[in-house]
Amino acid sequence: MAEVKVLIEGYAREKEGYYEASSSAVLIKDSDKKIIVDPGCNEELLLSALKKEGLTPNDIDMIFLTHYHPDHIINIRLFPGKDILDGDIIYRGDKEFEFKGKIPGTEIELIETPxxxxxxxxxxxxxxxxxxxxxxxxxxxEDGKQKTDKEGLLSLEDPFVKDKDALRKSRELILAKADYIIPGHGKMFKVEK
Ligand SMILES: [Zn+2]
Structure with a gap:
């Protein structure tokens, strides 16, 4: 069975004159592979969390990106030379290899959630x-505002939404499939069935 460990619990808060945020960064150990999903943008937190696991960036096999927002991505610079994956392509330097359905070499299923x-x-x-x-x-x-009742989860406003109907459908799909959810900024929560 795979193991999942939250390395950075995503946060988002308004400070005086600027905004402070990093995505959740998650370590998965599956089929002898170590994968970081969305390494975030706080170098110190990521490196110290890895150290607590007895790991350095060099021990990581690949970085998986859920989407292309910089607060989820900036820490890829800590992993030079490692494979970077999105939903269907492995980026290895300037080489691109297509794949489908699961992260190659693992049992991790990928669901399109636009x-x-x-x-x-x-x-x-x-x-x-x-x-x-x-x-x-x-x-x-934002910090302190998390609510995880079902209706609240479906109706949560996203100021950056690109497609509202698609977002609702994606949320319904994941709520139906998952027992636990790790959000981009906030704490892991259990899905009420
Ligand atoms: Zn985003």
Missing amino acids: GHAYEQVTPLIKTDHGIIAIAEDLWWW
Whole structure:
């Protein structure tokens, strides 16, 4: 069974004159592969969380990006030379290799979940505790504002939404499939069935 560990719990807060945010960064261990989903943009938090796991960036096999927003991506610079994946392409330097359905070499299923961003994909991971969806910005909250009742989850406003109907459908799909959800900015929560 795969293991999932939240390395950075995503946050988002208004400061004086600027905004402070990093995405959730998640480590998956599956089939002897170590994968980071959305490494975020806080270098210090990511490196210290890896260290606690007894890992350095060099131990990571690949970085998976759910979508292309910089607060989810900037830390890829800590992993030079590593494979970068989106929903259907492995980027290895200037080489691109297509794939479909699962992260290659793993049992991690990828679900297309457009809405917040057109390209967004959600990894589903089977673990001993149930199915975990790394849904990232299908749901995100500013610090202290997280609400996880079902209606609240479906109606949550997203100021950056690209396609409202698609976002709702993607949310319904992931709520139906997942036992636990890791949001882009906020705490992992259990899905009420
Ligand atoms: Zn985003």
